[in-house]
Amino acid sequence: MEILRNIWRRKLRSVLTISGITIGVLALTTMGALSENFNALLNGGVTYFGSNVQVGPPDGQSASLLAISKIDEIKQVQGVAAAFPGYNFSAKPGQVTVVSFGIPDEIVAGDPQENNWAALKTTTAQGHQLDANSTGEVVLGSTIDKEFNKKIGDTIDLPVRPPDAKPDFVNHTFTVVGILNPTRTAPDTFAYITIADGQMLLKDSLPLAIRNQIDVSQITESIQVYGKPGSSISDLDAIADRINAQVDGVKATRPSVLVNSFRSGGAIFTAITTAAALLALIIGGLSVVNTMFMAVAERIREIGLKKAVGATTLDVMREFLIEATLIGVIGGLIGYGIGAAITIIANATTPPGQSTLFLLDLPLTVFAIGFATLLGAVAGIMPAWRAARLDPVTALRNE
Amino acid sequence: MADVRLEDLSKHYKRGSEIIRALDGVTLDIGKGEFVAVVGRSGSGKTTMLDLIGLLLRPTAGRLLIDDVDTGKLNDRDRAHMRALKVGFVFQEYNLLPTLNVLENVMLPLRYAKKGSDGRAHALELLERVDLTDRIKHRPSELSGGQQQRVAIARSMINKPSLILLDEPTGAVDTETAEQLVMLLKRLNKEDQVTIIVVTHDLDVASQTSRNIRLKDGKVLADEPAGAVPAA
Numbered sequence: 001m002e003i004l005r006n007i008w009r010r011k012l013r014s015v016l017t018i019s020g021i022t023i024g025v026l027a028l029t030t031m032g033a034l035s036e037n038f039n040a041l042l043n044g045g046v047t048y049f050g051s052n053v054q055v056g057p058p059d060g061q062s063a064s065l066l067a068i069s070k071i072d073e074i075k076q077v078q079g080v081a082a083a084f085p086g087y088n089f090s091a092k093p094g095q096v097t098v099v100s101f102g103i104p105d106e107i108v109a110g111d112p113q114e115n116n117w118a119a120l121k122t123t124t125a126q127g128h129q130l131d132a133n134s135t136g137e138v139v140l141g142s143t144i145d146k147e148f149n150k151k152i153g154d155t156i157d158l159p160v161r162p163p164d165a166k167p168d169f170v171n172h173t174f175t176v177v178g179i180l181n182p183t184r185t186a187p188d189t190f191a192y193i194t195i196a197d198g199q200m201l202l203k204d205s206l207p208l209a210i211r212n213q214i215d216v217s218q219i220t221e222s223i224q225v226y227g228k229p230g231s232s233i234s235d236l237d238a239i240a241d242r243i244n245a246q247v248d249g250v251k252a253t254r255p256s257v258l259v260n261s262f263r264s265g266g267a268i269f270t271a272i273t274t275a276a277a278l279l280a281l282i283i284g285g286l287s288v289v290n291t292m293f294m295a296v297a298e299r300i301r302e303i304g305l306k307k308a309v310g311a312t313t314l315d316v317m318r319e320f321l322i323e324a325t326l327i328g329v330i331g332g333l334i335g336y337g338i339g340a341a342i343t344i345i346a347n348a349t350t351p352p353g354q355s356t357l358f359l360l361d362l363p364l365t366v367f368a369i370g371f372a373t374l375l376g377a378v379a380g381i382m383p384a385w386r387a388a389r390l391d392p393v394t395a396l397r398n399e
Numbered sequence: 400m401a402d403v404r405l406e407d408l409s410k411h412y413k414r415g416s417e418i419i420r421a422l423d424g425v426t427l428d429i430g431k432g433e434f435v436a437v438v439g440r441s442g443s444g445k446t447t448m449l450d451l452i453g454l455l456l457r458p459t460a461g462r463l464l465i466d467d468v469d470t471g472k473l474n475d476r477d478r479a480h481m482r483a484l485k486v487g488f489v490f491q492e493y494n495l496l497p498t499l500n501v502l503e504n505v506m507l508p509l510r511y512a513k514k515g516s517d518g519r520a521h522a523l524e525l526l527e528r529v530d531l532t533d534r535i536k537h538r539p540s541e542l543s544g545g546q547q548q549r550v551a552i553a554r555s556m557i558n559k560p561s562l563i564l565l566d567e568p569t570g571a572v573d574t575e576t577a578e579q580l581v582m583l584l585k586r587l588n589k590e591d592q593v594t595i596i597v598v599t600h601d602l603d604v605a606s607q608t609s610r611n612i613r614l615k616d617g618k619v620l621a622d623e624p625a626g627a628v629p630a631a
Contacts, residue, residue, distance in 0.1 A: 005498035305494040308455060309554070310483020310511035312476050392455045396490065 003323045006295070007330075014327070017284075017291040021331025022338070024281030025372045029339025031273040032368060033358035037184070040359050041103070042266040044120055044185020049258040050233055051119030053240045055083075055223040058251045066250060068220045073247045079239045081228040084114040085220035087198035089205065091144065091191055094162035103355070105144050107158055108190045109198020110224075117226040122187050127152040127178035135196050139178035143188040146352040150176045158191060159201070170204045172197070184359065225252070233259060278371075284331065285375040292324050292383035303387050304395025313388040320384035321377060328376015332369045339368070403429040403452055403562065403594065408461035409617075410447050421447040423617035424461065429610075431561070432592040434585065436605035436625065439614035445598040446566055448614065452596060453486050453564045454478045465562070483512040487555025487593075491567035493547040495539040495554075501526065502535040505553045512558045525553040529583060545576035552583060556591070563587075565597040569604055581607050 007014050055074065057064055071083045091105035112130045115121055122129075122141075130139055138158065140150060150156055157171045174193065182188055193201075199216040206214060225243065227235050236255045243252035296303070303316055343358035350356045405427040412419040422444045429435055437445045450456040451463060454470055463470045465485060473481065487508075495504045502522055509518040526532050529549040539547055548568060555563050565584070569577035581604050588595050597608065605611050606625050613621040 002496070002498055002503070009498060301492075301494060302496055305488075305490075305496070306507070306511070307479070308453065308482065308488045308494075309508040310479050310558075312479040312511070314476075315479075315511055393450050396455075396494065 003319065003326055006299075006323055007327060010295075010298075013291055013294070017287045017327055018331040018334065020284030020287040021281070021328055021372055021376065022284075022335040024277065024284035024375075025332045025335025025368050026339045026342075027280040028274070028277035028371065029336050029360070029364070029368045030342055030358070031277040032364045033339070033343045033360045035270045035273040036361055036364055037355075037357060037359035038269050039266045040184040041186075041355075042262045044183060044187075045262040046259050048118060048120040048186065049262070050255050051226070051236075052117070053225040053227075053236050053243065053252050053255060054258065055225055055243060055250050055252045056221075058249060064221050066220050066223060068218050070247060070250055071220070071223055074223060074225055074243055074250070077239065077242050077246055079227050079231070079235065079242065080225055081231075082114075082117050082226040084111045084117075084224050084226075085195060086110045086222040086224055087195070087202055088221060089159060089198075089201050091158060091189075092160045092162070094164065103186050103189050105147070105160075105189045105191070107193060107198075107201065109193045109195055109201065111195060112192075114224060117229075120183065120185070120187070122180045122183065122192075124178045125181045127176070129178055130192060130194055132194060133196075134177075134194055135200075136172070136174055137177045137194070137197075138174035139180060139192040140176055141180050141188040141190045141192075142182040143355060144191055145176075145179045147354075149352065150179070152176055152179065156191070158193075168208075172200065188355070223250070281371065281375060285328075285379045288324055288327050288376055288379035289382065291327070292320060292380050293386070295323070296320065296383045296387040299387075300390060300395045300398040303390050304392045304398065307390070307392035308396060316390075317384045317388035320387045321380045324380020324384065325373055325377040328372045328374070328379070329369070331376070332372025335372065336365065336368050340365075402431050402464075402466055403427075403596075404462075404464040405448075405452070406462040406464070408448075408451060408463055409459045410444075410451060410456060411459040420617045422451065422458075425614075425617070425619055426461075427612065427619065427622070429594060429596065432588070432594055433610055434588045434595045434608045435597070435610045435612060436608040437596060437598045437612045437614060438600070438602065438605050439620070443614040444617040445614055447617075449564050449566055449596065449598050452562075453488060454482050479511070483508060484514075484558055485560050485562055487558070487560040487563040489548070489551045489555050489563065489565040489568050491570040493539070493544075493551045493571075495547055495550055497539055500536050500538055501531060501542070501550050504539065504550055505557055507554060508557050514558070518557060521559075522553070522557055525556050526550075528587075529553045543576075544572045545579065548572060548576075548580055549583065552580070552587070556587065556593075559591075560593065562594045562596070565595065565599075567599055567601075568597060569599065569601050574603075577601065577604065 057066055068085055071085060074080055074083045087109035089107040091107050112132050130137055138156060148156055154176050155173050156176060157173050159171050161169060161171055180187055202219065203211060203216045225239065227239055233256050240252035240254045306316060340360055343360050347356040347358050405425050408422060408425045410422040412421060437448060439445050451458055470478065505522040505525060506518055526535055529552055531546060531549055534542060534546060569580055584595055585607065587593060599605055608625045611623055611625050612619060
C-alpha cells in the first residue's frame, strides 16, 4: 500500500512513466499478435510441407503438368509409402493480388485419403469430408465459407466469375457438403474438390487449341509423396533425392528447403516487429530508471529514517525494486489491455473472407506482461542500489 | 533496559588533509533505566556520540558495548537488527513518512524488526499514551509539530526498545509543547524503565533529566547529576 502511495505521490511523473511502459507494451502486444498470426500461417506451411515431398515438373518446363503415370513410378522408389495427384486453381481468377497477410482463395483438388497422411489434418465443423468418387461437391475452409456465406447444401459456382469475364469463361456449380474447422493457415481459404472435378477444371484452364487433344485424366499438376508414418524431414529429403535420381521428367523438392524458407521468412518478420516493439519498451524502461532515481533523490531522508529504525540494505533495496517493478506491472497491464482490445476489435471487424490480422495467444500475453515486469525490475536495480547504499547519518540530515 | 558502555570511543573524519576529531576518546557508562542529557555547543560531538550509540556510525577507535555486546564485532545486518529491536530514535525534524498515516508511521519499525506479530494493538496503546488516539488516520502534514513529535516518540517505542535516543527533540516546537514532550519522556522512562539519552541545546530539558553529560571538542567536559551543568 505504501508503495502504491509512493508511486501516486508524484502523479504526473508517475503517469508519464507508466505511459512510457504502456506504449511499449501496447506496441509489443499488437506487433507481437501480428507476428504470431503470421507465424501461425507459416507454421501451417512448415507442418504441411515438412510431412511430404512436393513433386512437380522438371526445371525449365513451362507448364505445370505431369503424366499421372509418374505416380506409379514414384511409388516404386524406396521409402515411398503413398503418392497423390494434386491440382490447384485460383478460386477468384483475375482478382488483383494486393499485399496481404492471408493466403488467396484457392480451389484444391486431391484425393480425400491424403488427409490421413498429411501432418496438417483438416476436420469438419459441419457436414463431411469429400467422397473420393463424388463429383460436383465441395468442402469449404472456414474463411472462404464466411466470405461466401454458405451453409451445408448450398451451391457455389467455382471458379468465381470475374466481373469482366470473357464470354468463354467457364465455371461449375458445386454443392457444399462440408465446412472445415479453422486452422489459421492455408486450408481456411481453400475449397476442396475431388480429383475428377479437378481434372475438369484443368481441362477448362487449357488453351482452346489443345483443350480437346489432351486426356486430362492422365495429367496431374503436382504429386504429393509421403514416407511411412513418422518419417523425419531428413528421411523425406532422402526420398526426394532418390526420386530425382530414379524418376525422369519430374523434380522433387527437398522438404527441408521449403521448411527452411518458411522458417526464415517468419524469423525475419518476427525479428522486425518484435525489435520495433522492444525498442519502444526499452525507451519506456529508461523513463522508469529516471523516475526511480528522482524518487531516491526525493526520499533520501525517508531512506535514512528507515535505516535508523532497522531497515537493512536489502530491505531498502527490495522496497525500491518492488516500486519499480510495480510501475512495470501497471504499465504492462494497461498496455496489454489496450493492445488486446485493439487486436480483438480489429479481428472482429475484419470483413468476411479476409484473414484476421492478429493472433493474441498465451505465450505472447505472458511475454508482454512478463517483459514489462522484468523491465521495471531491471530499471529499478541501479536506483534501488543507490538508495540501499546511502549512509543513514548523511541521509537523515539531508536537506 | 540497556546498559551502554563507551570505552575510549573516537570518531574521526578527514576533511582534506585535516583530521576532525568529532568524538575523541570518550569513556562512559550509562546504566539501565537512566535518563541522560548530552549537552554542549554545536560541533562538540553530541550528535556524533548519539549516532555511534545508535549504531548509525562505526567508531574510528574504541569500543561500544550495548548490554555487554561488543557492537564493533557486528556486521551491518546484525547492527540493523539490533537497531530495530533495542534502539528507538526520535529526531528534531520528526522524520515521519508523509505517505503513511499516524498509525502506519508508528508501526513502521515493526516491518524491519521481523518479529512476526502485527503489533497494531501495541501501536494503538502507544498512541493512547501519547494522547493521539483521535489522530490515527491523519497524515503527518495534518498534525502540529508537537503532535508529530509525539507520533515519533510512539514510533520509537513500538518495538519495546531498551534504549531511546533523541536528537534535539524539542528543537522545532514551542516552549509549552517542549515541556509536554519532556513530561512524556519522563513518564515513559519511569513507567517502562527504558534508558533515554537525549541530545539537546535546551538546558530546561537537560535539567529535567537525571544526569547531564557535557561535551566539548569531542571530549567529556562534565558528567554530573542534572542541574549541576552551567549554562553554555
